[in-house]
Amino acid sequence: MIDSAQIAAVIEAAESLAALEEARVRLLGKKGEISSLMKEIGAMAPADRATFGQKVNALRDEAQSRLDARKAILETRAEEERLAAGWIDVTAPNPASRHIGRFHPITLLLEEVIDHFTGLGFSVASGPEIEDEFHNFDALNIPKDHPARDVWDTFYTTEREIPRTHTSSVQIRTLMSQKPPLRIIAPGRVFRNETIDATHHASFNQVEGLLVDKHVSVAHLKHTLETLVAKIMGRPVPVRFRPAFYPFVEPGLDLDAQCVFCEGRGCSVCKHQGWIELIPGGLVHPRVFEFCGLDPHEWQGFAFGMGFDRMVMMRYGIDDIRRLYDGKLQLVRQF
Ligand SMILES: [Zn+2]
Known part of the structure; x- marks a missing residue:
């Protein structure tokens, strides 16, 4: 039992x-x-x-x-x-929404360019995006009522403040606040009253360069720009220099690079010229030194100001400048 x-x-x-x-x-x-x-x-x-x-x-x-x-x-x-x-951690991130962020192509290329120039002893300078006429025009040897001023399609506020038309205003601020010899680049936004299309925008990026020392010649500028273009394009690209007029340089010149899309044979991007105008520059005008209180007999320098968006477009094969600014994630997710 x-x-x-x-x-x-x-x-x-x-x-x-x-x-x-x-x-x-x-x-x-x-x-x-x-x-x-x-x-x-x-x-x-x-x-x-x-x-x-x-x-x-x-x-x-x-x-x-x-x-x-x-x-x-x-x-x-x-x-x-x-x-x-069945325990749920309500603080855990949702795996379905875990997107990894990307840098904008402008940021990516700018980091490379800054790295290139800091390796050459340049430092990064900046200035205000809203300028006055002195820094944006007068001190750059572009006096009031001078026809040269019309070249820049300038916005003005009602108080005659200027959303800067170029980063060249940072040249003036640097020359008035630092003792030469000096080497700076100044990346930043600039503003022009332009009709927006595939190659123009009312707000775009420039990278300004300025070197002031004794015994500076066009040869220094030429070498600097040649190595810069090779750096940006990832390989040596044939370049040529043409004389050009800008009030704040003497002599002034434009650097053209051989069209990377057609290798110089001619295509719609280069308007069948085989060359693309890339970087204006020149030797700092003696009048600019005088405006900034420096003796042009003692100091020489070169300056350039490149339209950086065009560089980004050539580097990454982007054919419409508006794609850089429309804020769509499809663009940055490719990088
Ligand atoms: Zn071409």
């Missing part, structure tokens, strides 16, 4: 609710071990039936209460496991 210890062993061995149900059937089911005992009563002497019946009832009650207790334990355990498996 099954005893109390055996009942306990059967029930405590159940490690799941399903196993516990099996234990219940084994003990208390219709054909279970305890139920089967009751059937033996009929074969007993009447005098023994009461005592035997009480024993069996006690075993059945014990089995039932042990089953109930075990069931409570297993249910609690199952609930804990369910909670642990």
